[in-house]
Amino acid sequence: MYVIGTSGHIDHGKTTLILALTGIDCDRLPEEKERQMTIDIGFASMEVPGFGEVSVIDVPGHERFIRNMVAGAWGVDLGLLVIAADDGWMPQTEDHFRVLELLGVERIVAVISKTDLADADTIEIVDHDVRERLAGTAYEGADVVRVSAKTGEGIEALKRAITGNLAKLSRVPDNDKPFLYIDRVFASRGYGTVVTGTLKNGSVAENDQVYIQPGGLAGRIKRIESHHSALAQGSPSSRTALNLSGVAAQELRRGQVLYRQKFFTETAEILCRVRLLAKDREIKNNAEIEVLIGTAGEKGRLIRFSDSGDRSPFTARIKFRRVWYSFPGQPFVIASPGGFRIIGGGMVLLPDYDPKLRDRMKTGLSLFRSCSAEELAAFIIFTRQWIKKQELYGMLAQSKERIDAMLSSLSGGGAVRIIGEHIIAGDAYNNAMGAIVRTVKDHQGLNAREVSDNAGIDDEVCRLMMPLVQESHPVAAREGRYFWGEGRADEGLSEGKRNILEEALKAGGGGIDIGKTPKESTKRDVRELISLGLLVSLDGTIAYHSSVYEDFRKRIMGLFETREKISISDAKQITGLSRKYLIPLLNRIERDGLVRRLGDFRIKVK
Numbered sequence: 377m378y379v380i381g382t383s384g385h386i387d388h389g390k391t392t393l394i395l396a397l398t399g400i401d402c403d404r405l406p407e408e409k410e411r412q413m414t415i416d417i418g419f420a421s422m423e424v425p426g427f428g429e430v431s432v433i434d435v436p437g438h439e440r441f442i443r444n445m446v447a448g449a450w451g452v453d454l455g456l457l458v459i460a461a462d463d464g465w466m467p468q469t470e471d472h473f474r475v476l477e478l479l480g481v482e483r484i485v486a487v488i489s490k491t492d493l494a495d496a497d498t499i500e501i502v503d504h505d506v507r508e509r510l511a512g513t514a515y516e517g518a519d520v521v522r523v524s525a526k527t528g529e530g531i532e533a534l535k536r537a538i539t540g541n542l543a544k545l546s547r548v549p550d551n552d553k554p555f556l557y558i559d560r561v562f563a564s565r566g567y568g569t570v571v572t573g574t575l576k577n578g579s580v581a582e583n584d585q586v587y588i589q590p591g592g593l594a595g596r597i598k599r600i601e602s603h604h605s606a607l608a609q610g611s612p613s614s615r616t617a618l619n620l621s622g623v624a625a626q627e628l629r630r631g632q633v634l635y636r637q638k639f640f641t642e643t644a645e646i647l648c649r650v651r652l653l654a655k656d657r658e659i660k661n662n663a664e665i666e667v668l669i670g671t672a673g674e675k676g677r678l679i680r681f682s683d684s685g686d687r688s689p690f691t692a693r694i695k696f697r698r699v700w701y702s703f704p705g706q707p708f709v710i711a712s713p714g715g716f717r718i719i720g721g722g723m724v725l726l727p728d729y730d731p732k733l734r735d736r737m738k739t740g741l742s743l744f745r746s747c748s749a750e751e752l753a754a755f756i757i758f759t760r761q762w763i764k765k766q767e768l769y770g771m772l773a774q775s776k777e778r779i780d781a782m783l784s785s786l787s788g789g790g791a792v793r794i795i796g797e798h799i800i801a802g803d804a805y806n807n808a809m810g811a812i813v814r815t816v817k818d819h820q821g822l823n824a825r826e827v828s829d830n831a832g833i834d835d836e837v838c839r840l841m842m843p844l845v846q847e848s849h850p851v852a853a854r855e856g857r858y859f860w861g862e863g864r865a866d867e868g869l870s871e872g873k874r875n876i877l878e879e880a881l882k883a884g885g886g887g888i889d890i891g892k893t894p895k896e897s898t899k900r901d902v903r904e905l906i907s908l909g910l911l912v913s914l915d916g917t918i919a920y921h922s923s924v925y926e927d928f929r930k931r932i933m934g935l936f937e938t939r940e941k942i943s944i945s946d947a948k949q950i951t952g953l954s955r956k957y958l959i960p961l962l963n964r965i966e967r968d969g970l971v972r973r974l975g976d977f978r979i980k981v982k
């Protein structure tokens with residue numbers, strides 16, 4: 377489902393246009409009737425062929441009601457930017473247009489309204505002006521439709537443009553993490569507490585347990601309505617009314633966010649990307665601002681993060697007066713305190729600004745090109761250096777599957793390493809590896825905890841990395857304590873051992889067969905070389921030089937780039953080994969935990 381929303385200067389005919397499109401008068405408040413002016417957001421819906429019932433939101437154009445305008449415009453999929461033919465593009469048209477862009481509204485249709493009040497030449501000039509203003513923005517080339525709500529001229533053409541533009545929208549994301557910013561609260565006689573809002577990012581069902589912040593409230597969904605029909609399930613991107621049990625209407629208000637599973641971070645300070653509307657909307661460092669996000673608004677101070685000069689966009693911290701809730705990638709609008717003037721807007725990069733990570737953040741900013749979800753994930757992992765998968769799932773608005781896909785793409789590019797349930801930034805992994813190796817070298821016989829303390833690395837990460845350290849370095853483990861071996865292959869080994877290594881290297885895939893060696897001392901040397909990690913034992917008797925083993929292992933694991941599972945003959949082809957060596961080699965790779973058997977095939981262990 378999709379949500380359409382109007383925007384534009386006051387008196388340009390937005391509310392009248394919605395009446396003409398839907399038959400619904402959105403100016404429902406007595407004060408709105410009296411002053412003939414939209415003060416609060418209004419709601420309607422229309423049947424669009426092929427799309428069913430589409431929600432329509434009307435917003436106030438008056439600059440005094442910016443908060444309400446943003447509360448209506450967030451979550452809109454298709455914007456109708458209304459420009460009166462007799463008045464042209466006005467300051468509020470410009471502001472609203474920029475707000476749509478800042479909030480990431482995907483498409484717009486520009487509507488030249490009140491064509492009955494202007495002559496053909498004037499309409500032509502306005503049309504030309506509108507197209508020119510759209511050029512070079514996210515909405516370049518948007519449809520421009522001329523209508524008169526009074527005569528009905530152009531209304532059918534507008535309906536067709538709406539259908540055409542809805543068809544071009546990308547699919548509404550369903551990340552199974554639904555949320556709804558509350559815009560209205562009722563205490564209904566028959567039902568109890570009812571909240572309304574635009575449902576995004578997932579579906580909700582009857583009986584779902586939901587949480588509401590700020591306030592730390594929890595409730596259960598008793599009944600779901602959309603456009604006055606009861607539904608068993610609420611779908612994303614539609615106006616939704618939720619009848620809740622377990623929360624009283626008095627505890628609820630516009631600006632609270634309702635969600636099912638946690639991915640909003642409670643925060644008093646964020647790191648964000650800020651874009652100013654225009655040069656004259658400069659924000660002084662440390663200035664008081666008001667941040668409008670969803671239907672919420674909160675005051676705070678904006679502090680420039682890096683010396684980006686006067687250029688916009690720039691990176692900044694926002695310190696809020698009170699804690700509130702956000703997620704990476706969430707768009708917002710910045711207004712002057714009191715919400716009288718729109719200054720700019722931006723996007724949350726990190727919902728929990730931590731001064732200790734300042735240097736990592738600074739360096740990590742270079743990861744951003746388009747501020748995609750994947751870049752945001754990479755940035756979080758980079759600044760934290762490591763994070764548990766579970767924590768990342770609870771921080772991002774994407775589904776677990778999407779996050780896993782992003783992680784595998786990031787790990788494919790080397791930006792992150794995934795070890796079990798941990799995700800480690802690529803550079804942090806290398807540094808940790810270096811620190812562990814230095815520590816083990818300098819202090820013989822430390823246990824894992826002591827290694828992590830000495831290396832200054834998280835205990836759990838260190839424990840996870842030890843087997844990987846051992847794989848690539850001569851580190852032996854005895855009874856939970858780590859020992860640096862006699863050195864690398866080229867250092868300090870006895871002549872006998874060096875000869876064995878040389879022989880093993882020359883033998884390549886033939887390896888060396890301990891069973892064929894009569895000499896006890898050679899057998900002992902081989903066993904020691906194995907414990908140093910310089911030789912790799914395939915089975916009881918065959919051992920490979922570690923670099924030979926590495927080479928075969930890489931070739932075999934490389935097969936998984938083009939297939940899900942590999943057969944013996946696949947492995948045979950890529951290694952050129954006979955079964956005699958190939959089977960023990962595959963068994964060794966299996967013991968290393970990289971593959972497992974599935975019938976006659978080997979599949980990759982994730």
Ligand SMILES: Nc1nc2c(ncn2[C@@H]2O[C@H](COP(=O)(O)OP(=O)(O)O)[C@@H](O)[C@H]2O)c(=O)[nH]1
Nearest residue numbers: 386387388389390391392393437490524525526
């Ligand atoms: N002549 C004419 N007047 C219109 C038209 N559309 C709206 N109006 C009038 O313009 C005024 C403002 O309209 P309204 O819909 O409240 O504008 P909004 O502030 O953008 O919502 C009202 O008096 C409307 O009757 C139109 O197409 N033709």
Ligand SMILES: [Mg+2]
Nearest residue numbers: 390391413414
């Ligand atoms: Mg209006």
